[in-house]
Amino acid sequence: MDAISISAASGMKARMESLELLANNLANVETGGYKADREFYSLYTSLDASPDAQTGDRATLPVIESHWTDLAQGDFRATGNPLDFAIDGDGLFAVETPRGTRYTRNGNFRISSTGVLTTSDGSAVRAKGGGQIHVAADAPFEVKPDGTVRQGGQNTGQLELVGFAPGSINKEGSNYWNPLAGAARQPAKGSLLQGKLESSNVGGPESAVRLVAILRQFEMLQKAMSIGNDLNKRAIDEVARVQS
């Protein structure tokens, strides 16, 4: 293939992946605590390719090398349910799942039949310094911005908020985040809000603009590829034609 077609094909593939990221964002527009993923374009430099004889540049191709997650705050939605929590600022709830400790921004919690504060899939929410949060069902309880749980005028525990450096945690699905091996925990600076849930931070209008941009860029690349094809066709059909 010629250089135009190769570059255009690589660009088209990257736009397809962009659309896949955007499709996932839009599918999760109502997922509580969801953070939007964005693509990160970069140039793929082939190490094997020989440099251009005149400029010395190596052949490069646009690819999506990685994604980054937009950790911007989602909107708060008041629910009036004392078991709904939102984090204002950075920080994640620590949850003890059967697979190990995971982290989440979705503060839609329950009280289990044994009186333990859990996520909607039944995994216990971790208290500061380990352990579980026990809540008696028959009395109202209050959670302070620092995570202290108060019931009947007494402190009964404190919810743990954990921070991580951006890029050191990965999404795992089911609203959970999984830290990479060796990710350092940082003190979280966020504060807790009771009776509120954090909405997804996927912006509708912004996503629409991105959708149009992806489509149009794809179209341009497709045109570029057609031009490359035309050039090839002409080279074959016309340049090599033997005049009779």
Added chain:
Amino acid sequence: MIRALYSAASGMTAQQLNIDNIANNLANANTAGYKSRRAQFQDLLYQNMVAPGSSAGQSTVVPTGLQLGLGTRASSNEIVFQQGDFSATSNPLDLVIQGRGFFQIKQASGQTAYTRAGGFHLDNTGSLVTSDGDQLQPQITIPPTAQAINIATDGTVSYTLPGQIQAQNAGQITLANFQNPAGLNSLGRSLYLPTDASGDATVGTPGGSEGIGTLQQGYLEQSNVSVVDEFINMITSQRAYEANSKVVKAADDMYSQVNNLTR
């Protein structure tokens, strides 16, 4: 690309379910004792295209990697046990629970179910029953000649007979409380059944323990559906559905362009 189509489809399915849920809430906006349900969503699995930490060259590693999410799914629609408004009915057998408790109802099968709907009636034997004829537990019987039925905030039922000044005691209504009411199983007809998630019922007298609630005679608890909130949810859900359908269209357009590359 196929991933984009399936992600968008999962988003549309989730929003459809959201609308189904909203429709049921709105349909029950006037059902006494109805508790609204709220749909919750989760992101699905992520596909690792480039694993984070994999080597990008001889001495560099990819810092974050490329993960593509595969859409969303509805995780639950929990029951929101917020207190509904009270409306005065002046019917002496209409009761509201000011608190978290539930009335205990004996179904025709003999199984005990729980309800917040407190519009009771008398059946032909004088027992307090729901509008479906299921008996309130513990059984309260009022003789046909009784006048001025009075139900105190602690559940004590009393009545006076004609020509008598002394009130007659007909028993005490007890309430059930659950550790996790959101885990109850909706049976329809405003009835709930306990599950492993909700825990077993703890029965107590109204006002006996904190939170179980007290009774108020002559009122009915309205549905706790906020019509305004439901409409707003409906608008956002509909727009989200639309946005996902646009992604399907975009993916389709891109596909057709790829297919048109070879003419």
